Amino acid sequence: MTDLHKYTSLRVGGPAKSIVNVSTEAEIVAAIEAAGDSPILIIGGGSNVLISDKGFEGTVIHIANNEAEAEVDACSGATLTIGAGENWDDFVATTISRGYAGLETLSGIPGTVGAAPIQNIGAYGHEVSEFITRVRTYDRQTKAIKTFTSAECEFEYRNSIFKRTPGRYIVLSVQFQIRTGEISTPITYAELAKKLGIEVGEKAPVIDTRKAVMELRAAKGMLLNPDDKDSWSAGSFFTNPIITTDVASQLPESAPRWPLADGRVKTSAAWLIEHSGIDKGQSHGGARVSTKHVLALTNSGNATADDLVALAREVRASVQAKFGITLEPEVNLVGITL
Ligand SMILES: Cc1cc2nc3c(=O)[nH]c(=O)nc-3n(C[C@H](O)[C@H](O)[C@H](O)COP(=O)(O)OP(=O)(O)OC[C@H]3O[C@@H](n4cnc5c(N)ncnc54)[C@H](O)[C@@H]3O)c2cc1C
Numbered sequence: 001m002t003d004l005h006k007y008t009s010l011r012v013g014g015p016a017k018s019i020v021n022v023s024t025e026a027e028i029v030a031a032i033e034a035a036g037d038s039p040i041l042i043i044g045g046g047s048n049v050l051i052s053d054k055g056f057e058g059t060v061i062h063i064a065n066n067e068a069e070a071e072v073d074a075c076s077g078a079t080l081t082i083g084a085g086e087n088w089d090d091f092v093a094t095t096i097s098r099g100y101a102g103l104e105t106l107s108g109i110p111g112t113v114g115a116a117p118i119q120n121i122g123a124y125g126h127e128v129s130e131f132i133t134r135v136r137t138y139d140r141q142t143k144a145i146k147t148f149t150s151a152e153c154e155f156e157y158r159n160s161i162f163k164r165t166p167g168r169y170i171v172l173s174v175q176f177q178i179r180t181g182e183i184s185t186p187i188t189y190a191e192l193a194k195k196l197g198i199e200v201g202e203k204a205p206v207i208d209t210r211k212a213v214m215e216l217r218a219a220k221g222m223l224l225n226p227d228d229k230d231s232w233s234a235g236s237f238f239t240n241p242i243i244t245t246d247v248a249s250q251l252p253e254s255a256p257r258w259p260l261a262d263g264r265v266k267t268s269a270a271w272l273i274e275h276s277g278i279d280k281g282q283s284h285g286g287a288r289v290s291t292k293h294v295l296a297l298t299n300s301g302n303a304t305a306d307d308l309v310a311l312a313r314e315v316r317a318s319v320q321a322k323f324g325i326t327l328e329p330e331v332n333l334v335g336i337t338l
Contacts, residue, residue, distance in 0.1 A: 004043075041334060044084070104213065241326075
């Protein structure tokens, strides 16, 4: 029995019946097929999961394949096909060092390439869906390979067809289309523009943008760092709520409101948490609200999954009582309900 806490950025999680480490696409498919119809849990970097202290009664497949293929064209840029187990930020750094632009605002996000499309990772004004052209998967239902076009992935804010049908599609590799260049896309995120010393909508060198993003992330405990316990988290524990204009109109004037194309409004989970009376550093057992960012629930050293669940419930109840809005977890819960 291996304890799963070794595989997660929260450093919690009980034992798994068996863990298979797979480092090629063929090994991933063989491991899934060997499991038959019994439960499996796919783990990449373990940076977006909260696994129960009881562990997982089934096979854990730890994805570590990092095959890479590149087709470069002077006009359209680069088409890169990357194995699901490649480290996301190593991939971003490589694209920048080879003279490609696009992924710079997504620098420093923990985890693997294969998990990136699952919740359509995003940061500082951009989402990975802007750069994905194909996702190659193994479909556990039909027991066959299925490749999705970007449109078929049904990407939304922190969501996709893969997240909506948990466990069905195992991502084997992801294809990206990015342009050649040394200048970023327009910077749309005010905090990042300020850090770069430019106006929102202006561009900056890709290398400077990556550096600024890494510094902003480190200051918020949003870069994995064994010495910074604020980063012993799963990133944002809750998603930003999407609410109707009616609900939005009842929030205080100072609450952030980002209008969406479908008429609804996105607001800030961090703002709601902070203004509901939850403080940075507030704790329950070994679980602690990050001392830098209220949206991250962390392991201060000896937390159990139960501690984190209790703290998450406290945070959610506080926002519910103050604003009548129910926060939804962004983190994937394994053997746990909030
Ligand atoms: C400090 C910190 C900062 C973060 N900042 C951000 C951020 O800015 N933006 C953001 O979007 N996220 C952020 N996150 C969350 C996390 O980095 C992303 O969700 C990331 O994509 C998770 O990758 P992973 O490989 O660690 O996934 P895991 O945690 O291993 O898995 C996450 C989920 O995806 C499934 N999964 C993983 N790999 C596959 C696969 N190959 N096929 C099918 N299913 C799979 C798992 O079963 C699980 O349900 C942050 C996390 C931390 C700890």
